[in-house]
Amino acid sequence: MALLFFTQLLGESGREWLSYDRGLIEAGQWWRLITGSFVHLGWWHLFLNEMGLAVLVLLCPQPLSFAVWIRRLLILSLGMSLGLYFFVPSLNSYVGMSGVIHGLFLLGLVPQILKKDLIALGCLLYLIGKLAWELFSGAPVSDESALGGHVVLESHLFGTLTAFAYGIMFRVYKRTEIISLK
Template sequence: MNSLHLPLKKHQIGPVLLMLVMCVIFFAVQEYVIAWFDYSRAGVNKGEIWRFFSAHLLHTNGNHLLLNGAGLLLLWALHGDYYNAPRIAVVFFSSALIIALGIHLFTPELSRYVGLSGVLHSLFVWGALQDIQHKRKSGYLLLVGVAIKIIAEQIQGPDQRLGDWIDAIVAIDAHLYGALAGIIGFLITQLFMRRETVKRR
């Protein structure tokens, strides 16, 4: 029987722990800072561009934080072998920007947004593409699964029960933009890896 393998090297778990700690810190002081750090359409229109990135580290309530924290740990357990600080930084910042821009440009009915779920969809797709690159057939199954989920959300609309639990309407468009951002993040990290390979030759 194979023992459970978890990616416990510092470069694998470090970026995940940093993201979790930042989410917890933001949640602890959220009532004082949310007005300045959530995605606010009005704020962005005034030039407050930092909201494109900080909004993803905020959460509507404890349930929302626990759900996304558990999701992040699950993705780490699934794909953490591919994680390191530069890769996760690329995926986080590129997906945060793409998701927020997507909301700002293509989802005008959404005036405010917080939460890590869009970024988690990016990490999921990025990890599935890494699986495929490493010739793991599970990557194809994961991509099909997330595609079905996103299509179902777009057709059926937000999950009301989940919305009640997190005290917010589920931002399904953020999941769509996040999945697309995961593809872009994968391409960016591949470009960086190729450049590093060339430098070493």
């Protein structure tokens, strides 16, 4: 959360230097595939993503090592951005953590469900329903006007799909990754 706050303090120039930008990625600025998730359209956009992270921690209380958090953030950011790059070629720019947060919710809720947590099951069903609704009906106009830009709903889908693959690869759905990076 502190990293997101810091990148917002960099202002417009920081956002321009770190955002997902298709043309600049094609020109060799590959870091943008990861860093675009860590910058926001403005303070309200940042606040909404920070609240999403706070709710995540409350709903998914399993302790994770710092290394696991970093690994999750990097892989989810990269996978979500690669999904946008290859499957949404009309998208030229993107900023925000919402796609990654959707993925973090999947990774946090499934282990809770395996422990028979019905609240987590309800939240996962809501997440799946939300994704389906967004892809069918689009983003509410009020969301886009509040954020000051277009909501890239595909980022939510690709963040979730990346998390699904991550969960299988790192066996999140069979055990917790509390301490090691095995």
